[in-house]
Amino acid sequence: AQRVTQPEKLLSVFKGAPVELKCNYSYSGSPELFWYVQYSRQRLQLLLRHISRESIKGFTADLNKGETSFHLKKPFAQEEDSAMYYCALSNGADFGNEKLTFGTGTRLTIIP
Amino acid sequence: ETGVTQSPTHLIKTRGQQVTLRCSSQSGHNTVSWYQQALGQGPQFIFQYYREEENGRGNFPPRFSGLQFPNYSSELNVNALELDDSALYLCASSFPGTSSYFGPGTRLTVL
Numbered sequence: 001a002q003r004v005t006q007p008e009k010l011l012s013v014f015k016g017a018p019v020e021l022k023c024n025y026s027y028s029g030s031p032e033l034f035w036y037v038q039y040s041r042q043r044l045q046l047l048l049r050h051i052s053r054e055s056i057k058g059f060t061a062d063l064n065k066g067e068t069s070f071h072l073k074k075p076f077a078q079e080e081d082s083a084m085y086y087c088a089l090s091n092g093a094d095f096g097n098e099k100l101t102f103g104t105g106t107r108l109t110i111i112p
Numbered sequence: 113e114t115g116v117t118q119s120p121t122h123l124i125k126t127r128g129q130q131v132t133l134r135c136s137s138q139s140g141h142n143t144v145s146w147y148q149q150a151l152g153q154g155p156q157f158i159f160q161y162y163r164e165e166e167n168g169r170g171n172f173p174p175r176f177s178g179l180q181f182p183n184y185s186s187e188l189n190v191n192a193l194e195l196d197d198s199a200l201y202l203c204a205s206s207f208p209g210t211s212s213y214f215g216p217g218t219r220l221t222v223l
Contacts, residue, residue: 004154034211043116043214043215043216043217044155044202044214045213045214046211046212046213049211086154086155088154095208095209096143096206096207096208096209096210096211097143097160097162097167097168097206097208098145098206098211098212099145099157099160099168099170100145100147100155100157100204100212101157102147102154102155102156103154104152104153104154105153105154
């Protein structure tokens with residue numbers, strides 16, 4: 001069965017410090033990995049996906065198939081990064097028709 | 113370009129009742145997926161509709177059913193409501209080659 005694990009429910013980081021949100025997954029096949037973000041009073045939105053290999057708002061994530069991880073990183077945290085972050089996966093063949101499996105989320109708080 | 117919309121925003125029902133939730137997909141999107149998000153949990157996939165046909169289903173009982181209309185809007189129906197059905201129900205739309213765009217959700221409370 002496919003599963004996404006986000007071990008930290010809460011994470012507090014000082015402004016300007018590096019951020020790392022952990023995500024581990026289990027999936028028998030070729031998954032596509034995503035990070036979704038939900039800012040206060042806003043809807044869930046895509047932050048980045050592995051296949052795009054983009055850096056969005058300074059965030060990057062590297063897929064490590066050996067460790068089955070997709071950790072989200074940012075070198076210098078900003079106050080506007082405070083939000084709920086969800087790691088998710090889908091079958092890599094379902095591009096555009098993803099059936100997403102989400103982790104339980106990590107609430108990131110940036111301390112000024 | 114209009115985003116994904118859902119109605120109603122909030123809903124209160126009692127055990128045993130039936131409920132219908134509605135979703136209008138983003139302009140041009142022909143795929144709609146429904147998710148249930150219980151308090152403190154991540155969204156859980158219920159089912160997906162693509163061009164009016166069910167295109168995958170998660171681990172939910174048959175009393176959760178859906179429809180997609182020719183304009184690609186969608187309904188989620190839940191029969192015989194149980195207390196554990198209380199959750200935020202999210203709709204997401206997409207198109208082959210795009211990622212999923214989520215609506216604001218419908219908060220269902222079952223008493």
